[in-house]
Amino acid sequence: MSRTTTWNARELLRGAQQEANARLLRVMSEEEGMSTVEYAIGxxxxxxxxxxxxxxxxxxxIPDALTGIIEKALNTSV
Structure with a gap:
């Protein structure tokens, strides 16, 4: 292999690796659907x-307790 071919292959691999890393980062950082799940749980x-x-x-x-509180308040002398 010549130096030019090796250099081109390295550049292609480097570019492919950078693109793969960028795709992986996008996939990991996307939160599509998360808000729907949060709303459903809420x-x-x-x-x-x-x-x-x-x-x-x-x-x-509860009604018995409220009735008792109201009767107590109405029967309180001032």
Missing amino acids: TIAAAAFGAVLYTVVTGES
């Missing part, structure tokens, strides 16, 4: 919290 968490809150508020203990 929505599920909010729905679960809403279900728990609804269960607590519609249970018997």
Whole structure:
């Protein structure tokens, strides 16, 4: 092989390696789909919290406690 052929082969390999590194960096740094997953998890968490809150508020203990607080406040002498 001549020096020119060897030099061209090295340049081609170097260019290919740089391009491969650039592609790898782009793939590793892309975050497509991440926001969709985050929104889905947030929505599920909010729905679960809403279900728990609804269960607590519609249970018997909360209205009884609120009624007791209101009766106590209305029966307090000033």
